[in-house]
Amino acid sequence: MSRADQPLLSVKSLSKFYGAHIGCKDVSFDLYPGEVMGIVGESGSGKSTLLNCMAGHLAPDRGEVVFDTRADGPRDTVQMSEPERRMLSRTDWAFVHQHARDGLRMGVSAGGNVGERLMAVGARNYGDIRGKATDWLQRVEISADRVDDRPTTFSGGMQQRLQIARNLVTGPRLVFMDEPTGGLDVSVQARLLDLVRGLVRDMGLSAIIVTHDLAVVRLLADRLMVMKSGHVVEAGLTDQVLDDPQHAYSQLLVSSVLQV
Amino acid sequence: MSESAYNFAYLDEQTKRMIRRAILKGLAIPGYQVPFASREMPMPYGWGTGGVQVSAAVLHPEDTFKVIDQGADDTTNAVSIRTFFEKTAQVKTTTRTSEARVIQTRHRIPEEGLTEDQILVYQVPIPEPLRFLEPRESETRKMHSLEEYGLMHVKLYEDISRHGHIATSYAYPVKVEDRYVMDPSPIPKFDNPKLGDMAAIQLFGAGREQRIYALPPYTKAVSLDFEDHPFEASKADHPCGLCGAEDSYLDEVIVDDEGGRMFVCSDTDYCEGRRAKGFVGAMAATDQMAATTMTKPTLEVL
Numbered sequence: 228m229s230r231a232d233q234p235l236l237s238v239k240s241l242s243k244f245y246g247a248h249i250g251c252k253d254v255s256f257d258l259y260p261g262e263v264m265g266i267v268g269e270s271g272s273g274k275s276t277l278l279n280c281m282a283g284h285l286a287p288d289r290g291e292v293v294f295d296t297r298a299d300g301p302r303d304t305v306q307m308s309e310p311e312r313r314m315l316s317r318t319d320w321a322f323v324h325q326h327a328r329d330g331l332r333m334g335v336s337a338g339g340n341v342g343e344r345l346m347a348v349g350a351r352n353y354g355d356i357r358g359k360a361t362d363w364l365q366r367v368e369i370s371a372d373r374v375d376d377r378p379t380t381f382s383g384g385m386q387q388r389l390q391i392a393r394n395l396v397t398g399p400r401l402v403f404m405d406e407p408t409g410g411l412d413v414s415v416q417a418r419l420l421d422l423v424r425g426l427v428r429d430m431g432l433s434a435i436i437v438t439h440d441l442a443v444v445r446l447l448a449d450r451l452m453v454m455k456s457g458h459v460v461e462a463g464l465t466d467q468v469l470d471d472p473q474h475a476y477s478q479l480l481v482s483s484v485l486q487v
Numbered sequence: 488m489s490e491s492a493y494n495f496a497y498l499d500e501q502t503k504r505m506i507r508r509a510i511l512k513g514l515a516i517p518g519y520q521v522p523f524a525s526r527e528m529p530m531p532y533g534w535g536t537g538g539v540q541v542s543a544a545v546l547h548p549e550d551t552f553k554v555i556d557q558g559a560d561d562t563t564n565a566v567s568i569r570t571f572f573e574k575t576a577q578v579k580t581t582t583r584t585s586e587a588r589v590i591q592t593r594h595r596i597p598e599e600g601l602t603e604d605q606i607l608v609y610q611v612p613i614p615e616p617l618r619f620l621e622p623r624e625s626e627t628r629k630m631h632s633l634e635e636y637g638l639m640h641v642k643l644y645e646d647i648s649r650h651g652h653i654a655t656s657y658a659y660p661v662k663v664e665d666r667y668v669m670d671p672s673p674i675p676k677f678d679n680p681k682l683g684d685m686a687a688i689q690l691f692g693a694g695r696e697q698r699i700y701a702l703p704p705y706t707k708a709v710s711l712d713f714e715d716h717p718f719e720a721s722k723a724d725h726p727c728g729l730c731g732a733e734d735s736y737l738d739e740v741i742v743d744d745e746g747g748r749m750f751v752c753s754d755t756d757y758c759e760g761r762r763a764k765g766f767v768g769a770m771a772a773t774d775q776m777a778a779t780t781m782t783k784p785t786l787e788v789l
């Protein structure tokens with residue numbers, strides 16, 4: 228884990244309410260370059276609300292999401308104009324959805340899916356775009372000769388790897404992942420986790436991974452936040468939290484996994 | 488309904504004012520799709536009701552009106568629209584491009600250069616160039632407003648990956664004044680270079696989709712492409728069999744029961760004008776009478 232002196236992302240008192248119901252409340256943490264943060268909790272714990280607020284998919288009611296932009300240094304993305312935020316989300320940010328269908332264009336070839344972000348930021352050379360797309364397919368262990376096939380002809384695991392390639396092709400610095408292994412077979416999950424771990428390490432990516440699966444954070448996350456009812460009840464180094472949980476809810480969560 | 492019950496050009500004055508406001512907005516923001524409250528017209532949607540409403544809003548009683556359908560003045564669609572305005576607006580009609588003040592068109596731009604005195608009205612079935620890949624209207628609107636046009640190139644990318652070249656040959660998207668990406672309606676891409684820098688006003692009306700957009704005179708309109716797959720305004724590589732023109736868009740026509748074929752100008756007025764001036768194509772020279780009496784509807788079976 229390489230710790231630059233300035234956080235890449237600094238979340239401050241982030242809160243989201245659905246009427247009287249708490250989505251997430253007063254969440255604060257710093258994420259440093261190259262660091263992977265895991266957020267765990269049961270469904271309804273607020274972890275997905277938190278992720279979507281950070282990624283700009285939901286407008287938080289309070290708080291800041293300060294990102295260290297390439298051009299202007301730290302800026303609160305909550306206060307950014309929508310065009311700026313959308314530009315960020317297709318250049319320096321990436322979002323991997325739980326369901327590959329939500330993150331892919333199913334009617335477009337694998338090459339077109341990967342090339343879209345390149346074209347969105349102005350790439351206009353077909354040969355270059357195709358070359359980069361093919362290269363990225365191979366990096367996520369998809370054979371280059373599938374470049375013209377549509378994702379509908381891919382297995383679930385391949386679709387998820389394609390979604391990852393499509394997101395990483397522009398060299399983002401921060402990746403949001405929402406249950407990236409959800410719905411996949413166990414053997415497929417393991418392969419995907421290995422792949423993601425390799426990419427994170429090779430590219431020096433920072434990532435925020437939301438999951439209910441403690442095995443995922445055990446393998447990928449440097450640090451961990453445990454959420455319950457919209458609040459962070461415990462945070463710390465992953466091994467520490469998993470091996471010696473302090474909060475009663477964390478203890479329950481860890482033990483329930485052990486039973487599985 | 489008796490003819491006296493018609494308002495000039497069928498639509499009431501308030502509706503025409505509403506449409507003119509949409510047209511003015513469209514001219515002020517070239518390539519931007521302006522929503523308008525499309526009215527029921529006494530013809531089905533596929534028949535160019537958007538174009539008809541735009542024509543109705545810009546026609547003056549002293550104007551001369553021309554209607555072309557895929558280049559021809561004599562198809563059922565063109566005849567019915569021409570008749571509609573003869574009846575409802577009592578305007579003079581013509582088949583001559585140069586004599587028309589307002590030209591309503593489906594699928595073609597006339598070969599003859601248009602002038603600052605003329606208005607070209609396009610019938611548009613689907614105004615949204617991003618629709619093919621992004622069906623959500625809310626999302627395409629946002630893409631236009633934020634100038635997020637990567638998706639347009641994804642479409643062209645898919646074309647090349649599937650066919651080895653950009654196979655889109657109709658409704659080929661253009662970027663207008665370096666800002667809005669626009670669908671020029673299903674004209675052949677051969678016509679695309681005429682869209683830009685045209686002297687005449689170009690108005691686009693989509694009835695079912697309730698959109699109007701426009702290109703004011705001398706507007707920049709650039710066809711999208713890739714550096715290594717540049718845009719080409721292609722056409723059949725033949726001269727016109729009737730008039731010998733080598734610069735006009737051609738249709739392939741079956742000329743006899745034995746499956747004999749020939750290429751002829753799709754713009755019938757252009758072809759007739761050239762023949763009147765004495766230009767003769769290879770097929771016309773051998774059997775001029777048969778060829779000149781051939782009519783365009785043959786095309787419909789191709």
Ligand SMILES: [Zn+2]
Binds near residue numbers: 727730
């Ligand atoms: Zn001709």
